[in-house]
Amino acid sequence: MPAITVKNQAELDAAIKTAKGGDTILLAPGTYSSVTMTNIKPATVLTIQSLDTKNPAVVQSLWISSSNNITFKDLDVKRDYRPANDWETASRILNSNNITVDNVRFSGGSGDPALSTGVGLSIRSGTNIKFLNSSVDHFGLGLSVQDINKMTVQGSTFRDNRRDHTNFSEMTQVLIDRNNFVGLYPQDGEHPDAIQFMTAGRAKANTGITISNNVIMQGDGLGTQGVFLGEETGNLPYKDVTINNNLIYLSGLYHGINVVNGSNVNITNNSTLSVADERSTWIRVENVTSGSIVNNVADEIIAANSAGVTLSKNVSLVKDSVALRKIPDLHLGAAARVAGLVLPGVGYNPGTSSSGTASTLQPPKLLLDLNFASTGAIDSSIWSSDETVSPLAAGAVSDGMVRVQTGSGVELGRDTSRQLFSLSAFTLNFNLKRDAPNAAVGQIMGVFKSWAINLGANGELTFTMTNAAGKTSTLTTKGAKITDANLHRIALTYDSARGTAAIYVDGVVRGTAAMSGSTRAQEFWGVYLGGQFTNAFSGSLGDIEVRDAALSAAQIVALNANSSVTATGVQAADAVRATVVNGAASTAAALMSGTTVDGATTSLPTLTLLGGSVGAGSVQSPLASAIAKAVNAQTTGSLSKPTSFLSGSWMQMLDAFHA
Structure with missing residues (x-):
């Protein structure tokens, strides 16, 4: 099984003509115009391979026809290939059998893949063809295969083709x-x-x-x-x-x-x-x-x-x-x-x-973080659910809030907000401001036939929910007294596991009720701000957030902190919001000036809602304390990838490839 080393095109052509089964032709580093083989049929496998796998030989094309028992290995088959016709082929294997392509890169060049043309590798008519551990990039069509009996394409990468x-x-x-x-x-x-x-x-x-x-x-x-x-x-x-x-x-x-x-x-x-x-x-x-x-x-x-x-x-x-x-x-x-x-x-x-091991930290995930600008609705959550069924009315947005009234509201597109349905637990919080103390009352927001929040003439709020089983329950506040035109922070929490719902007004619980089941699955209507088929309250709504869990009273206070404290409080509340959005211990650690080492969180000052990170002895908010305890409880596994901890060599390779 002799190895034949070649250093240029002439030596390569000569070696191909005289090679026998079992031989290996080693291509020294450099550029070769082509590997051309016609009617080469050794009795056993002939291998054509780079001499130095770390510095593979560059071959501008493979042109193989009527040949058998050939293996190509560790080559770069590349050139700047931009044919005028998209059917033209950079490399081909035709009427051949028992051909293996292993760890070979086929590339049509670089630059904008939208401009790529031609076929990277065309394989036509043959038996037992293997394309293994290879790659194809920057062609109009990467790999074209026709009329092959027993074909394997395995462990390969196809990227940036047109x-x-x-x-x-x-x-x-x-x-x-x-x-x-x-x-x-x-x-x-x-x-x-x-x-x-x-x-x-x-x-x-x-x-x-x-x-x-x-x-x-x-x-x-x-x-x-x-x-x-x-x-x-x-x-x-x-x-x-x-x-x-x-x-x-x-x-x-x-x-x-x-x-x-x-x-x-x-x-x-x-x-x-x-x-x-x-x-x-x-x-x-x-x-x-x-x-x-x-x-x-x-x-x-x-x-x-x-x-x-x-x-x-x-x-x-x-x-x-x-x-x-x-x-x-x-x-x-x-x-x-x-x-x-x-x-x-x-x-x-x-x-x-x-x-x-998977993290046990499961903070509430932010399903919606909706604000408004002159350009329209803006959802800052990972879901980007800011498409509306109709454009916002002219002049509807002021100070980051959208004005609604009977006959004029905002519906989120159903196709882009599916995460907001079939909730067994949630927290909805938002800013509300009436147009005037005696402005019209009615529905604030809801999903038709599923749930709604209404403002009554006495300034009290009512939450009505028809669950997935068809049971309707109602919660009405006592002492909310929203009878002015001031800005109010409203929060609604629901937890089917506990069977309770609560409404908070400006951080104070104003009503609770027993409820059960999940909200209805998505049907024909999206979340609607205002009254879709009923009278609406007249006023403005903004900073609308939905989470997938019922926050505690202390957490509600923490999230509302930015409505009544200094700028540092706003920054800290935003930090807590970022933690909740990302849903990962590593993010919480970073926000609290901690680090992660081998999956364990270290050096954790406490995050407060009124001043960011503070030293020992400072008073921390209940929400910051809860986050810190949850983070410190995680002592094994990796925190470098939030939310999911699937790994292993195959997973690591996939994530590295798709990063």
Whole structure:
């Protein structure tokens, strides 16, 4: 098994002509115009590899035809490739068998991927082709494969291509496993897909497809589709398809997973997620005669004209706000981590054990932080739920508050505020100011047929809730006396576990009542400020916040501190708000001037609501004390990644890749 070292193109060409099975041709560092092989068919494997894996040889193209038993390893196949025609190919493998591409980078250059053109690698007609641990970037289409029997694409990376990462057609027995896809930049209405199978212009159907353990992320790219098996001819159905344990996180387009016309199609354990917008990223099958859709999480699950498909144990996020709130990075877009997109027990599972223990600190999460400016509503929470059904009325915003009255209010878009439904516990706090002491009274805000807060003529507040089971309960304050035109801070807390609701006015509890159950699931109406189908109070609303837990009386006082204290109090209250938003011990530690070392929080001065960080002996607020105790209670595991602590080598690699 001799090793032949070559230093230039002429030596490489000569070595290829004389090489035998079992030989290894080692390319010294440098640039080679191409590896060209025609009718090279050794009896055993011939390997072409970089001599120095830390300084790989640069090959401008691979051009392989009618050859067998070849392995390409540790090469950089790259050049600044901008062909005039998008069908032109930078590298190709044609009519060849037993070809392995291992740890090879295919690159069309650098710069704006939206300007990329051509095909990175085209593979046509052959048997037993393996594309392993490799990468493709900066092409119009990354990898195009047609008419291959036994194809493996595994452990590879596809990023920063323009139109598609991979295309497949006329395939038999193909495995696409443990790959990463990120960043497509389609132009002029192009149909972008991470993994696409097609039948248009083809003579043979695709059979024996397994797509598993892949991570598909939009990153900084444009709207993209995930796994798309389209059947354009109508007579080449897919057969024996398994799509299992993939994470797909995309926005702007509908097809997370889409299979049209097939049999024995099984879609299991996938997470197909998106930042909430008007377009649901779904799992969808159409005209599939047999198969299953089981244990997936997606915006929607659709089986059209597919009566033979079994559906069970799936989670639809447009209907399940509880599950939606359990996915911590759902609304972080390009900043989302793989670990933060896992819903325990359903959908994608990274399949590795955690190297640390999960934090027991679970502070309330901020679901809405709504303020107003002349440009419109602004939600500063991670959910960005500031799309309104209609633009704000001209002149409606003053001093950061929006004015409402009968016939004029603000409705949040349902598609972008799903986290505000099906709540078993919550805290709603907001600023309220009547137009005048005798201004009109009525509904302040609510969700039609679910819950509402009203102001009565006597200045008292009433909270009415119809829970998911249809039971209606009412809470009315006593002593609120909002009969002036001053600014008031209102807080409503509800906890189904305790079975109680409470209303606070300016930090003082003014009413409690027994209530039970969760708020209703999302139906046809969004959160409405004012009176949607009834009379509204006349006045202004601002600084509207919703959290997913019932705060204590001390915490309510702390959150209201900025309404009556100095600037330092405002800063400290904002710091507490940041802690609650991020929901992580590491953030709390940072806000309190602490550090994290090997998962343990150290050097923690106490955060006060009236002056930031103070030394020993200072009086701390109850909320700051509670946070400090919770942080100090966490002594094991890693705090470097808030909210989720899934790790292990595979998880670390994924998060590092998608960072």
